[in-house]
Amino acid sequence: MEAGTTTPKRSYRIETADRVSRTAAVLAALLLLVLVLLPGFAGRNLIQDLIFLFYMMALAQCWNLLAGYAGLISVGQQAFVGLGGYVLFALTLIGGVNPLLAVPGAGIVAAALALPTALIVFRLRGAYFAIGTWVVAEVYRLVFAQVKPLGGGTGTSLTPTVTSSVPGIEWIKTLFDVRTPAARDIASYWLALALLVATLVFVYLVLRSRRGLALGAIRDRESAAASLGVDIDRIKLAAYVATAAMTGMLGALIYLQKARISPDAAFSVLDWTAYVIFITVIGGIGTIEGPVIGAIIFYLMQRYLADFGAWYLILLGTLGILVMLFAPRGLWGLVAGRYGLTLFPTRRRLVVDEDDGNRP
Amino acid sequence: MTGFLDAIIQGILLGGLYALFATGLSLMFGVMRLVNLAHGDLIVLAAFAILAVAEKLGADPFVAVLLAAPVLFAIGFGLQHALLNRTLGRDLLPPLLVTFGLSIIIQNGLLQAFSADSRRLRSGAIETASIPLGGDIAVGVVPLLTLLSAIAVIVVLNLIFYRTAIGRAFRATSDDLEVAELMGIDVNRTFAIAMGIAFVVIAIAALYLGLRANFDPTIGPVRLLYAFEAVIIGGLGSFWGTLAGGVILGLAQTIGARIDPEWQILSGHLAFLVVLAIRPRGLFPRAVD
Numbered sequence: 001m002e003a004g005t006t007t008p009k010r011s012y013r014i015e016t017a018d019r020v021s022r023t024a025a026v027l028a029a030l031l032l033l034v035l036v037l038l039p040g041f042a043g044r045n046l047i048q049d050l051i052f053l054f055y056m057m058a059l060a061q062c063w064n065l066l067a068g069y070a071g072l073i074s075v076g077q078q079a080f081v082g083l084g085g086y087v088l089f090a091l092t093l094i095g096g097v098n099p100l101l102a103v104p105g106a107g108i109v110a111a112a113l114a115l116p117t118a119l120i121v122f123r124l125r126g127a128y129f130a131i132g133t134w135v136v137a138e139v140y141r142l143v144f145a146q147v148k149p150l151g152g153g154t155g156t157s158l159t160p161t162v163t164s165s166v167p168g169i170e171w172i173k174t175l176f177d178v179r180t181p182a183a184r185d186i187a188s189y190w191l192a193l194a195l196l197v198a199t200l201v202f203v204y205l206v207l208r209s210r211r212g213l214a215l216g217a218i219r220d221r222e223s224a225a226a227s228l229g230v231d232i233d234r235i236k237l238a239a240y241v242a243t244a245a246m247t248g249m250l251g252a253l254i255y256l257q258k259a260r261i262s263p264d265a266a267f268s269v270l271d272w273t274a275y276v277i278f279i280t281v282i283g284g285i286g287t288i289e290g291p292v293i294g295a296i297i298f299y300l301m302q303r304y305l306a307d308f309g310a311w312y313l314i315l316l317g318t319l320g321i322l323v324m325l326f327a328p329r330g331l332w333g334l335v336a337g338r339y340g341l342t343l344f345p346t347r348r349r350l351v352v353d354e355d356d357g358n359r360p
Numbered sequence: 361m362t363g364f365l366d367a368i369i370q371g372i373l374l375g376g377l378y379a380l381f382a383t384g385l386s387l388m389f390g391v392m393r394l395v396n397l398a399h400g401d402l403i404v405l406a407a408f409a410i411l412a413v414a415e416k417l418g419a420d421p422f423v424a425v426l427l428a429a430p431v432l433f434a435i436g437f438g439l440q441h442a443l444l445n446r447t448l449g450r451d452l453l454p455p456l457l458v459t460f461g462l463s464i465i466i467q468n469g470l471l472q473a474f475s476a477d478s479r480r481l482r483s484g485a486i487e488t489a490s491i492p493l494g495g496d497i498a499v500g501v502v503p504l505l506t507l508l509s510a511i512a513v514i515v516v517l518n519l520i521f522y523r524t525a526i527g528r529a530f531r532a533t534s535d536d537l538e539v540a541e542l543m544g545i546d547v548n549r550t551f552a553i554a555m556g557i558a559f560v561v562i563a564i565a566a567l568y569l570g571l572r573a574n575f576d577p578t579i580g581p582v583r584l585l586y587a588f589e590a591v592i593i594g595g596l597g598s599f600w601g602t603l604a605g606g607v608i609l610g611l612a613q614t615i616g617a618r619i620d621p622e623w624q625i626l627s628g629h630l631a632f633l634v635v636l637a638i639r640p641r642g643l644f645p646r647a648v649d
Contacts, residue, residue, distance in 0.1 A: 073456055075397070120633055123640035124592070126452045127395030131588045132636070135629055138585060142626040269581065274464060281457055310468035317464035324457045325446055 010352055024343040035193055039176060039186040047189045051257060053299045054192040055250050058199040059272065060279040060291035062243040062250070065203055067277075068286035069215040070239035071222055073126075076133025078273050079117070079140045080110045080244045082266035084251025086144050089261055092162045094149060099166050103191070103252045110248025114241045122237070134269065141267035155262025163259050188257040195253055199246055203288055204344050206242075211235060219286055270313075278320045284330025288344040293332050366497050367618045368611065373499065375590075375610030376507025377572065379603040380565035381583055382590035383513055384558040386602045389591070391530045391554040392440075392448060394455055398463040400584030402559070405466050406432055406566035407575050408474055411481060421481040425567045429560050436559030441552040448551075463580065470577035481570030506568040510606070513561055514599040520557070530554055582625075589632040595642025604644060608635075 039047060059077070067073045084106035091102040117136055124132040145153040164180055172183040206212050214235050217225035226232050251272075255261050265271070275298065283294020305312045327334055381403060388394045396402075409432065414424040447454035489501040521527040529550045532540040541547055569575055569583070586609060594605025609628050616627025635643065 067453070071452075073452060075456075075460070120637050123636055127456055128588075128592065130456055131395065131397070131585065132592075134581075135585055135589065135632060138582075139626065139629045139633070142629070146622065146626075270464070274460065277457065277460065281453075285453070310471045313468040314465050314472075317461040317468075321443075321458050321461040321465075324454050324461075325443075328451075328454065 012352055021343055028343075032197065036190070039172075039189060044182050044185055047185050049299070049303065051185070051189050051192045052302075053295060054189075054196040055254055056275065056279060056298060057292060057295035058192075058196045058250050059247065059276045060283070060295055061199045061203050061288070062246050063273075063276045064280045064285060064288075064291045065206070065215075066239055066243045068280065068290075069207070069212075069219045070236050071218055072236055072240060073130045074133040075130045075269065075273055075277075076121075076135075076137035077243075077247055077276065078267045078269050078271070079133070079137035080114070080247035081251035081254065081272040082137075082144065082263070083110050083113065083140060084248035084253075085255030085261050085266045086147075086150060087248070088252035088255055089150055089156065089158065092158065093156070099162060099256050100191075103249050103256070106252035107245040107249035110251075111241050111245035114244030117244075118237055118240050122233070122240075137267055137269065137273075141263045144267070145263040151262070153263060155260065155265070157261075158256070158259040163256070166256075185257075188253070191253055192257075195250060199250075200288070200292075200344075202242075202246070207288070207344075211238070215239065275316075278316055280330075281320055282323050282330055284332030284336075286329070287332055287336070289336070290330050290332040294330065297331070362496050363618065364615075365495075367614045369493075369497060369499065370503070371611035371614035372607050373503035373507050373610070374614060375603075375607030376503070376510040377565070377568055377606070378586050378590045378609050379510040379606030380506065380513065380561070380568060381587035382594075382602045382606050383510070383517065383599060384561040384565065385584075385587045386591050386596075386599060387517065387554060387558045387561065390597065391534050392444075392551045393534075394444060394448065395459075397456060397459040397584065398466060398580075399459075399562075399587055400582065401463045401466040401470075401580030402562050403566050403569060403583050404575055404577060404580040405470060406559070406563045407481070407570040408470055408479070408577075410563070410566055410570060411479055414481065421483050421567055421571060425563055429563045432559040432563045433556040436562075437552045437556040440555035441548060444555070445548050445551055463584075467577050467580060474577065476576055476578070478574040478576045479570070480574050481567065483571060487571060502568065502571050506572070509564055509568065510603060513564060514603055517557075517561075517599055526550070526553060586628070589628065592642055593632055593635045595645030597646035598644055601642065601644035601646065605642065608643070 035050075038050070059081070063074070063077055066077075087106040087109045088099065088102045091097040091105050092099050095102075097105065121129060121132040121136055144150065150156055163184055166184065166187045169180065169183050169187055172178070172186050173180065176183070176186065178186070207215065214225065214230040217228065217230055218232060218235065222232060251266070255266065279294035279298045280291050281294070282297060283292065284290025301312070301316065305315065308315075323330060329337065381400075384403075385396060385399050388396050388399075406428065409428045410421055410424045413419065413428050414421050417424070417427075419427070443458065444455065447458045486501055490498040491501065491504070492498045519527075521530055529540070529545050532543065532545060533547055533550050537547065540550075590605035590609050591602055592605070593608050594601030594603070609631065612631035613624045613628040616630075617624035619627075
């Protein structure tokens, strides 16, 4: 290097957020505020629809963390939805526990049972794991059909005393000047919203953490991740147990709102796994945005096409197949790929700052 | 004691049906490494196809299956060639999701075409005929035929795999896809033929499913689970292992049902989980997955 000239200096930094994602964060905060205040001016139908949308979106986030990141394609998540629902019914009807406490209780029980379940199903790899989880869900269904105090094969209902013992119901009744059933819906709505936000924040924080980096590496190529020192089995087990806990809590909430449970409905592969898989895949698997968008599309389809019954399901199956064949990264993948968008910044990008180098 | 002996005999015969369910799945996995979530629904679809042919022509189901089999071979060939071959690769999700989508499409398509009513294949006196074995034990002719057909299917498949050119291609693509392609094997066509053969096995399974019990469009997924359990209990890579897996599953179910009728299906699933916990590679494994 000749004297008198200076070499241009470059400095590097790692960035995750960009302008779009920062704008999105502000908009999301505003949207959340609107959603919290919504029961003040929205009708009961919209509130009920949104409860459905929220829990499907949260279930899809859980499945996405499992299948999209940890590479654990489960067709048996209905095991934990049903388990959560039944634990809520058992705790409130038999144990006399307050429903609001029974929801986290269901999460704990689901996580506790996920451990021994994992011990067995983790012996199966890949596609075999998928069917293995389905068998386990069937075992859960058949076992709960034998539990006579919870109605056996025909199921049972929550008593009105239980459903109206959710704290704050009286407060909601006076605040919005509504009757008990509407107040119950509003309480469920807020619970569903809270659980959805908690799920989104949890998934986002996990993916931003060191573990999330490992999960992303597993998603991209498992053997390469292992060779870089990622403890694959431990991360997968952690992801399985954590999503089981969240799915269990969601199941408890879903059946608190429905107030009636039966083994066939609670452990339905169509309702709690097939729909969830289609939501995630159509929206875009392996991203946080995908399940959000997929759930909104699914909700709109359900609202306007569900009356067509079997034809609607045929359409859903066909759409899933087409997306998988022609746009495997889903609708969000198409949009994000073209415009380089990211709403939940989890990817780390290298930013190079060119410097004229006037410093010594 | 007679009751227990009877449960064992009926269990072995039921195992023949499960082995027929499982052989098609085992064939698909063995050749193209495809785990087909629509397998149970395809069996039900084939049962409805046999029913439709039998009703239209007034033919016996055993004749109808002969007419339906070539059509099903063609459907299987086309399905693999046009759709499923596109999904095979390193990524697990596409084949799983596409076959899962197919499962929902088939179930609801059958619901539209045939309604949710329970149906049954009718074949006259043979349905109820049985052979007394002494004591209080008798063996149904149809269950016996099921087991014999399962054995015959496995013998024929082994002949195809080890004695014919296409069988050599099956084994070659199964062992190493790239090398097989280098040797001039048309992989797409090979896979399509394998699927066609799997569909013929499905047709035979569907015949006995429909003769032995009622069926309706929703019973597919549980048949998939039985087929899968038989394959895993037996261990991957051998059709005879799959037969043994089917028999063990059938035994677990009938012995469970003997203890309490409500436990039949549950005890089958539990037997599968126990085998998985003790011998994760199955009882008679040959392949390394």
